[in-house]
Amino acid sequence: MSDQDTRVEETQIPSPRAESASANATDSGLKWLSSRARSFTLSEGNLFLLLAIIIGMFSGMAVVCFRIAIEWVRLGLLGSALAPPPIRVLLVPAGAGLVVALLVQKFFPGARGSGVNQTKAAVYVFDGYVPFRTVIGKFLTCSLAIGSGQSLGPEDPSLQMGAGIASALGRHLKLSRDKLRLLAPVGAAAGLAAAFNAPISAVLFVIEEVIGTWSASALGAIVLAAVSSAVVMRSFLGGEPMFRVPAYTLAHPAELLAYAVLGVVSGILSLAFTKIIAYFRPKLRALPEWTHYLQPAAAGLLIGLIGLRFPQSMGTGYPYIDQALHSQFTWQILAILGFAKILTTSLSFVSGTPGGMFAPVLFIGAMIGGAVGGLEHHFFPQVSASVAPFALVGMGTFFAGFLRVPITSVFMVVETSGSYSIVLPVMISNTIAYLIARTYQDVALFDLLAKQDNLELPSMEEQREQIVLRVEDAMRKPDLPPLQASDTLARALEIAETSTEEVLLVRFPTGRWAGISIKDLPAMDSTHPKETQLREVLSTARLPILHPDQRLGDALRFIPGHALLPVVSRAGSRKLEGVLSLADILTAYQRTS
Amino acid sequence: MTSEPQNIVSRYVQRRALLLSLLLLALLSAITAALARTYHAREEDLVSEWSQKGNADLAAGKPTLAFEDFRNALSYGPDNPDVQLRLAEALLADGRYTEARSYLVNLWDRGPSSGEVNLDLAHVSMQTGELDQAIRYFRGAIFGSWGKEPVLLRRKIRLELCEFLLSHGRTDEAEGEISGLAADTPADNGALREENGLLFLRVGEPGKALAEFEAALQINPRQSQWLADAGRVAFEDGDYLKAETYFSKSDLENPSAEIHASLVLVRDVLGNDPYLAGLSDEEQTRRTWRDFGQGLEDLRKCASSTAGPPSGQLPSDLQQLNKEAQEMQRRVNLKSLGGSPELRNEAMQFVSRIEDAASRTCGPSASLDRALTIIEKRHERNNP
Numbered sequence: 001m002s003d004q005d006t007r008v009e010e011t012q013i014p015s016p017r018a019e020s021a022s023a024n025a026t027d028s029g030l031k032w033l034s035s036r037a038r039s040f041t042l043s044e045g046n047l048f049l050l051l052a053i054i055i056g057m058f059s060g061m062a063v064v065c066f067r068i069a070i071e072w073v074r075l076g077l078l079g080s081a082l083a084p085p086p087i088r089v090l091l092v093p094a095g096a097g098l099v100v101a102l103l104v105q106k107f108f109p110g111a112r113g114s115g116v117n118q119t120k121a122a123v124y125v126f127d128g129y130v131p132f133r134t135v136i137g138k139f140l141t142c143s144l145a146i147g148s149g150q151s152l153g154p155e156d157p158s159l160q161m162g163a164g165i166a167s168a169l170g171r172h173l174k175l176s177r178d179k180l181r182l183l184a185p186v187g188a189a190a191g192l193a194a195a196f197n198a199p200i201s202a203v204l205f206v207i208e209e210v211i212g213t214w215s216a217s218a219l220g221a222i223v224l225a226a227v228s229s230a231v232v233m234r235s236f237l238g239g240e241p242m243f244r245v246p247a248y249t250l251a252h253p254a255e256l257l258a259y260a261v262l263g264v265v266s267g268i269l270s271l272a273f274t275k276i277i278a279y280f281r282p283k284l285r286a287l288p289e290w291t292h293y294l295q296p297a298a299a300g301l302l303i304g305l306i307g308l309r310f311p312q313s314m315g316t317g318y319p320y321i322d323q324a325l326h327s328q329f330t331w332q333i334l335a336i337l338g339f340a341k342i343l344t345t346s347l348s349f350v351s352g353t354p355g356g357m358f359a360p361v362l363f364i365g366a367m368i369g370g371a372v373g374g375l376e377h378h379f380f381p382q383v384s385a386s387v388a389p390f391a392l393v394g395m396g397t398f399f400a401g402f403l404r405v406p407i408t409s410v411f412m413v414v415e416t417s418g419s420y421s422i423v424l425p426v427m428i429s430n431t432i433a434y435l436i437a438r439t440y441q442d443v444a445l446f447d448l449l450a451k452q453d454n455l456e457l458p459s460m461e462e463q464r465e466q467i468v469l470r471v472e473d474a475m476r477k478p479d480l481p482p483l484q485a486s487d488t489l490a491r492a493l494e495i496a497e498t499s500t501e502e503v504l505l506v507r508f509p510t511g512r513w514a515g516i517s518i519k520d521l522p523a524m525d526s527t528h529p530k531e532t533q534l535r536e537v538l539s540t541a542r543l544p545i546l547h548p549d550q551r552l553g554d555a556l557r558f559i560p561g562h563a564l565l566p567v568v569s570r571a572g573s574r575k576l577e578g579v580l581s582l583a584d585i586l587t588a589y590q591r592t593s
Numbered sequence: 594m595t596s597e598p599q600n601i602v603s604r605y606v607q608r609r610a611l612l613l614s615l616l617l618l619a620l621l622s623a624i625t626a627a628l629a630r631t632y633h634a635r636e637e638d639l640v641s642e643w644s645q646k647g648n649a650d651l652a653a654g655k656p657t658l659a660f661e662d663f664r665n666a667l668s669y670g671p672d673n674p675d676v677q678l679r680l681a682e683a684l685l686a687d688g689r690y691t692e693a694r695s696y697l698v699n700l701w702d703r704g705p706s707s708g709e710v711n712l713d714l715a716h717v718s719m720q721t722g723e724l725d726q727a728i729r730y731f732r733g734a735i736f737g738s739w740g741k742e743p744v745l746l747r748r749k750i751r752l753e754l755c756e757f758l759l760s761h762g763r764t765d766e767a768e769g770e771i772s773g774l775a776a777d778t779p780a781d782n783g784a785l786r787e788e789n790g791l792l793f794l795r796v797g798e799p800g801k802a803l804a805e806f807e808a809a810l811q812i813n814p815r816q817s818q819w820l821a822d823a824g825r826v827a828f829e830d831g832d833y834l835k836a837e838t839y840f841s842k843s844d845l846e847n848p849s850a851e852i853h854a855s856l857v858l859v860r861d862v863l864g865n866d867p868y869l870a871g872l873s874d875e876e877q878t879r880r881t882w883r884d885f886g887q888g889l890e891d892l893r894k895c896a897s898s899t900a901g902p903p904s905g906q907l908p909s910d911l912q913q914l915n916k917e918a919q920e921m922q923r924r925v926n927l928k929s930l931g932g933s934p935e936l937r938n939e940a941m942q943f944v945s946r947i948e949d950a951a952s953r954t955c956g957p958s959a960s961l962d963r964a965l966t967i968i969e970k971r972h973e974r975n976n977p
Contacts, residue, residue, distance in 0.1 A: 051611075080639050080665065326695040
C-alpha cells in the first residue's frame with residue numbers, strides 16, 4: 001500500500017460519519033471503500049484463524065526477547081558463572097527486588113503474580129481484555145526478577161504476555177466481544193508454547209486450566225497459535241528439547257513400584273508447598289501498603305542467604321535440572337536442593353514478585369524425583385537403573401500434584417524431554433501425586449489464589465468433576481404403552497380415560513412420534529368419525545425425540561411447547577425407553593442439588 | 594444491528610490494522626533476529642571462555658575446578674558435544690565415575706561411533722569393574738572414528754586393551770587383540786613389529802613373537818636390541834642355532850655382558866646337547882658321557898664346598914645324589930651309553946638333578962651347568 005493510498009484512507013474513513021458531507025461524495029467514497037474491501041474479503045472465521053497465526057508469531061518473538069532479556073540481566077547482574085560471587089548472590093536479588101517492587105506498585109500493578117489467573121480473569125471477567133501495559137510490565141519486571149536470581153520462572157508470564165498481545169491485536173482489529181474473549185486463551189497458548197518449546201503441552205494446559213473445555217470454536221485457533229509460536233521460537237533459539245535426557249529403559253518391573261513411591265512423596269510435598277503459599281500469601285498481602293515495596297527485597301535477601309550455600313536454588317534452575325538428569329548430585333544433595341527451592345520459591349512468590357511457578361515446580365520435581373530414585377537405587381540397586389529417569393518423572397509428578405493438571409503434566413514430560421518410553425512411569429506417578437493432592441487440598445492452587453484475590457473464577461477442576469445429568473437420570477416409564485398410528489380415535493379416547501398423562505404418545509411405523517393432547521380429544525371426536533385412524537388426524541404432527549444419554553440441559557431446549565417427549569433407543573427410534581416432561585427435568589435437578 | 598456503510602468501514606479498518614500488524618511483525622522479526630544473533634554470539638564466547646579455562650585447569654591437574662568451568666560452559670552450550678566430553682573427562686579425572694558415565698552415555702547415544710566417547714566409557718567401566726562392558730567400549734573405540742592420527746590412536750587403545758586383558762588373565766582374548774594389532778601394523782615400521790613381538794611373548798606365543806622380531810629385523814637388521822630379543826625368543830623356542838645367530842650379531846653390533854652371557858649359554862647348549870636333531874648316535878653318546886662327567890664334577894665341587902667343619906655332614910639331597918652317583922658310575926661308560934638311548938636319558942636326567950641341587954645348595958651355577966639343566970628340561974618338555 002503506497003503512502004498516497006494511506007493518506008487517502010485516512011481522509012476517507014471518517015467521511016461516512018461526517019454529517020456535513022454531500023450525499024454524492026459519500027456515495028462515491030463508499031463505493032470506493034466497498035470495492036477495496038471486497039477485493040480481499042475474509043470471513044470472520046478465517047480472519048480469526050489468520051489472527052491466531054499472527055498472534056502465535058508475535059508471542060513467539062516476544063518470548064524469545066523475554067528469554068534473552070532474562071539472560072542478559074543475569075549475565076549483567078550475577079555474572080556468567082553458575083555459582084556467582086557471594087557478594088552478588090547476597091545483594092543482587094535484594095536490590096533488584098526493590099526496583100521490581102517499585103515498578104509493580106507504581107507503574108505496572110497488573111504485572112503482579114504468575115499470570116495464569118490474570119489470564120483466566122481476562123477471559124471470564126474482563127471480556128478478554130488484558131491491558132498492553134501489563135505485557136510491558138510483565139516483560140520488564142519478570143526479566144529483572146528472574147534474571148536477578150529470584151526463584152521464579154518465565155513460563156506463566158509468557159502465557160500472560162501472549163494473552164496480552166492477543167488481546168491488544170483483537171482490540172486493534174475491533175473484533176467482537178465473543179472473539180476477544182476467545183483470543184486471550186489463544187495468546188496464552190502461544191506464549192506458553194514458546195516459553196516451554198512444547199506446543200502440545202501448552203494447548204493442553206490452556207484447555208485444562210484456562211478454558212476448561214475442548215471448545216471446537218477455540219481449539220483450531222489455539223493449536224495454530226501454539227504451533228506458530230513454537231516454530232518462531234525454535235527458529236530463533238533452536239529446536240532442541242528443553243532437557244537432554246539419557247536413554248531410558250525399564251530395568252525391572254519392580255521399578256514401577258519405585259515410581260509409585262515417587263508419586264506418594266511428590267504428592268505429599270506438592271501438597272505442603274501449596275499449603276505454604278496458601279498460608280503466607282494472604283498474610284503478607286494484608287500487611288501495610290508500604291511493606292509491599294520492601295517485601296520482594298526482603299525475599300531477595302533471604303534467597304541470597306540461601307543462595308550462598310545453594311546457588312542452584314536461585315533463578316529458573318534449568319541448568320541444574322539438566323545436571324540432575326545426568327546424575328550429577330547425590331540423593332542427599334538432591335533432596336536438600338528440592339527443599340531449598342521450595343523455600344526460595346515460596347519466598348519469591350508470596351512476596352508478590354512477578355514471575356512464574358512452572359520452572360521452580362519442575363526444578364523441585366526433578367530434585368525430589370532424583371532424590372527418591374537415588375535412595376531407591378542405594379537400597380535396591382537391581383530395581384532401578386539410574387537416577388535420571390526418576391528426576392524426569394519427578395518433574396511431571398510434582399507438576400501434576402502442585403498445579404493439578406494431570407494430562408498436561410504427562411505430555412509436558414514427554415515433550416520437553418523427547419523421551420516417549422517414560423510415559424508409563426510418568427502416568428503411574430502422576431496419578432498418585434494428583435490423587436493425594438486432590439484428596440487433601442480441596443481447591444487447586446490457581447483457584448485458591450483467585451479466591452485470595454477476591455476473584456470468583458470458574459474452577460476447571462470442579463467443572464471437570466461436576467456431575468453431568470443426562471436424560472436417563474430424569475426420564476420415567478410411561479404409564480401406558482404408546483398408541484400406534486394405525487389405532488383409531490375411539491381407541492385413543494378409551495386410553496385417555498385411564499391415562500394420567502396430559503398427552504398420549506403416538507408411534508408411526510417409520511419411527512416418527514406424535515402427541516395428542518387429551519384435552520383436544522373431545523374436539524377431534526366431534527369433527528372426525530370414531531374409526532378414523534390416528535395417522536390421518538396427525539398427518540403432519542411430529543415430536544422431537546430424545547435419547548437416554550443426551551445431556552439433560554440439551555433436552556431442555558426441546559421441552560418448550562411439548563408436555564411430554566418420547567425417549568427412544570439409539571438402536572431404533574421405534575423402541576420407547578421412557579418419557580420426559582419439564583416436571584421430570586426439574587425434579588432431577590432438585591434431586592441432585 | 595450495524596448498517597452497511599458502517600460494516601464496510603469496520604471491515605476496512607480491520608484490514609488496515611491487519612496489514613499494519615504484518616508490518617509490525619516484520620519489524621519485530623528483524624529486531625528479534627538481531628537480538629538472537631547477538632545473544633548467540635555472546636553464548637558462543639562464553640562457551641569458548643569457560644572451555645579454555647576448563648582445559649587449563651584440567652591440564653594443571655585441577656579436575657574439580659575444570660569440572661565447574663566445563664559446567665559453566667555447558668550452561669551456554671548445552672548441546673556442545675566437545676564440552677560434554679571434556680566435562681565427562683574432568684569428572685573422570687576427579688574420580689566421579691557415575692556422573693561421568695551419565696554424560697558419556699548421553700554422548701554415546703548421539704554418536705555411538707565416536708572413538709573418544711567409547712574410550713572414556715571404557716575407562717569408566719574399567720574403574721567400576723565392569724570388565725565385559727569395558728572390553729565392548731574399548732572395541733568401540735578401536736573401530737570408532739577419530740579426528741587426528743586415527744591409526745596411531747587405535748593402536749594405542751588396542752595396546753591398552755591388551756594390557757587390560759592381560760591384567761585380568763584373559764590371555765586368549767589378549768592374543769586375539771595382539772594378532773589384530775600385528776595385522777594392522779604397517780610393514781615398514783620395525784619398532785611396532787618389535788612391540789608386537791614383546792606382546793606375543795607375554796601371552797606365551799614365542800613363535801609368533803619371533804616372526805614379528807624377524808619382520809622388524811628385515812627393516813633394520815643391525816638393531817642390536819631387536820637382535821637380542823629375537824635371540825631370546827629363538828632360545829626360548831628351542832631354536833638354538835637361530836638364537837646363536839641373533840645373539841652373536843647383537844653382540845657384534847652392541848657388545849654387552851648380558852648378551853655375551855646369553856651367547857655363551859646358547860653355545861654351551863649347542864655344544865653339549867645330546868638331543869640336538871641330526872646328531873649321530875656316536876656323537877650323542879660322546880656328549881652324554883661328557884655331560885655326565887661334568888655333572889659328577891659339579892657334584893663333587895659342591896659337596897666339598899658344603900661339607901666343611903664342624904659337622905662334616907652334607908645336605909640330605911647331596912648325600913642321596915652322591916649315593917646314586919656311585920651306583921651310576923658303575924653302570925655308565927662310553928660303551929654302555931652307546932648301546933642304550935634309555936641309559937643316555939637316565940644319565941642326562943641325573944645330571945639335571947645334580948645341577949638343580951648344586952645351584953640350590955651352592956649358589957648360581959656356571960654357564961655350562963645352566964646349559965645342562967636347560968638341555969634336560971627342554972628334553973623333558975618335548976618328551977613328556
